[in-house]
Amino acid sequence: MPPILYPRERQLLDFITQFIQRYGYAPTLKEIGEALNMGSPATVHEHVDKLRMKGYIKKLDGTHFYISIAPSMIAANRASYILQVKGTSMIDDGILDGDYVVVQHQQDAQNGDIVVALLPNGLATLKRIYFEKDRIKLMPANSQMSPIITTHVKIQGKVVGIIRKYVS
Numbered sequence: 615m616p617p618i619l620y621p622r623e624r625q626l627l628d629f630i631t632q633f634i635q636r637y638g639y640a641p642t643l644k645e646i647g648e649a650l651n652m653g654s655p656a657t658v659h660e661h662v663d664k665l666r667m668k669g670y671i672k673k674l675d676g677t678h679f680y681i682s683i684a685p686s687m688i689a690a691n692r693a694s695y696i697l698q699v700k701g702t703s704m705i706d707d708g709i710l711d712g713d714y715v716v717v718q719h720q721q722d723a724q725n726g727d728i729v730v731a732l733l734p735n736g737l738a739t740l741k742r743i744y745f746e747k748d749r750i751k752l753m754p755a756n757s758q759m760s761p762i763i764t765t766h767v768k769i770q771g772k773v774v775g776i777i778r779k780y781v782s
Contacts, residue, residue: 707755716775
């Protein structure tokens with residue numbers, strides 16, 4: 615039987631779970647504090663640490679952030695891997711330079727999926743993919759950047775999660 619959660623701990627765990635489901639990565643202590651009207655980062659940290667001690671979330675060794683990758687993020691029948699993001703082309707989707715993305719290896723995708731795509735010039739890119747009549751549009755999530763239009767890409771995998779190191 616899992617350890618009992620007090621109402622504030624349940625509220626915190628529910629917020630973290632919903633945030634991860636919505637954005638694909640864990641919220642920062644600041645985001646938690648603002649959303650739940652907690653006074654200081656120390657208070658947030660105390661509550662988060664209680665969840666860790668009770669086994670509801672995990673802290674990765676050598677890092678400053680807490681994470682628990684849901685089993686649903688990684689399909690049992692597909693290989694998955696992690697890539698570090700370089701660049702700012704996906705910032706409006708909450709994927710920042712230096713983040714790590716969890717990629718499920720697959721060669722197909724649906725319109726709007728965020729994929730790792732290998733371009734004809736041999737470069738790989740992380741973008742939303744859209745299949746149009748006679749072309750493929752790789753759409754950045756950054757208004758300062760233009761889409762990549764091509765007739766052929768090799769999909770390397772679909773992004774299924776994000777891991778971010780929190781630096782205070």
